[in-house]
Amino acid sequence: MSSNMIRPGKTTKESIVDIADELFYQKGYEKTSFSDIAHEVGITRGNFYHHFKSKDDILASVIERRLENTAQMLNQWQEEGQSASARIECFIKILIMNRAKITLYGCPVGTLTTELSKLDHPLLESANEVFLLFSNWLEKQFLALGHKEQAKDLALHLLARSQGVATLASAFHDEDFLYKEVETLKEWLHQYH
Amino acid sequence: MSSNMIRPGKTTKESIVDIADELFYQKGYEKTSFSDIAHEVGITRGNFYHHFKSKDDILASVIERRLENTAQMLNQWQEEGQSASARIECFIKILIMNRAKITLYGCPVGTLTTELSKLDHPLLESANEVFLLFSNWLEKQFLALGHKEQAKDLALHLLARSQGVATLASAFHDEDFLYKEVETLKEWLHQYH
Secondary structure, three states, rough: OOOOOOOOOHHHHHHHHHHHHHHHHHOOOOOOOHHHHHHHHHHOHHHHHHHHHOOOHHHHHHHHHHHHHHHHHHHHHHOOOOOOHHHEEEEEEEEHOHHHHHHHHHHHHHHHHHHHHHHEEEEEEEEEEHHHHHHHHHHHHHHHHOOOHHHHHHHHHHHHHHHHHHHHHHOOOOOHHHHHHHHHHHHHHHOOO | OOOOOOOOOOOHHHHHHHHHHHHHHOOOOOOOHHHHHHHOOOOHHHHHHHHHOOOHHHHHHHHHHHHHHHHHHHHHHHHHHEEEEEEEEHHHHHHHHHHHHHHHHHHHHHHHHHHHHHOOOOOHHHHHHHHHHHHHHHHHHHHHHHOOHHHHHHHHHHHHHHHHHHHHHHHOOOOOHHHHHHHHHHHHHHHOO
């Protein structure tokens, strides 16, 4: 972590959520303690408890934040992409955009749902909402490409493919593999437009 | 867990490794404590420490056990499969064979490497050896199918595909998705033989 303080222009609560988000991603949810977060934010545990009563409360806020950020990113791709297939390519290319972190920590969405599924955690369903934002948006793009019957399956298929790439890239800290698979995904997409 | 005792025909040490293997898989490595394992095995912490000094020691033995079991399974597939493509299908079909656990806990190999990667754990490299057993074996099958140049890439690609399927199937506890994707993988394989 580069920061060790409340982030400029953010409230203490927002800073806690920002930093918890990064720590949950980088170390895992179970491994991250209240103290770890308080230490990184640079506040006392007392001040911390004023904002959040439990780690689950923080997790709920982290998921909410991820949902907002994802929705915003998808809106941006929707506006910027010249065509449905160009928009799907935006999705594929996040593997490359985020390669430095993915090769260390995997995908933030998939690794959180994996952990919550093992913990049988009540917030798994909320965490899955991030996946659903992506898959619904991808489905819309495949519909626009004329794949009426298959659109949902294609969306979930692509989501799974990107998850698999992230898992192996993080196990072997291997960027080359990630680049190769992105090319394979683009070729795959080419069949559908 | 169904058992709460030293397993029939096994030493205490073997029972510890068996049960740690299942708990690491079902709950995650970080979440599983010494006490959890001792409790499931039905031994005192003192007896436990006689066999293993640290959780990392147990993890090393669990990985060793997984390597042995995987090598044994691959040998069996090698003997039973009538052709290289039939052998690759054995690999694809483990998603279905293990669907009950995969839809709850994901893939034991990928979810462990994901966790160890985040923990920056010194045993990540050992855990990756399980992936390498699979990918080297798959590479051999693709070579037998005549894909000289591509064999390694195809092996890693298939490994990643199966990881992605397991990740989404566990997030949504969705067996239907798993079955659909297994069909898609078989169709994909069909291009290469």
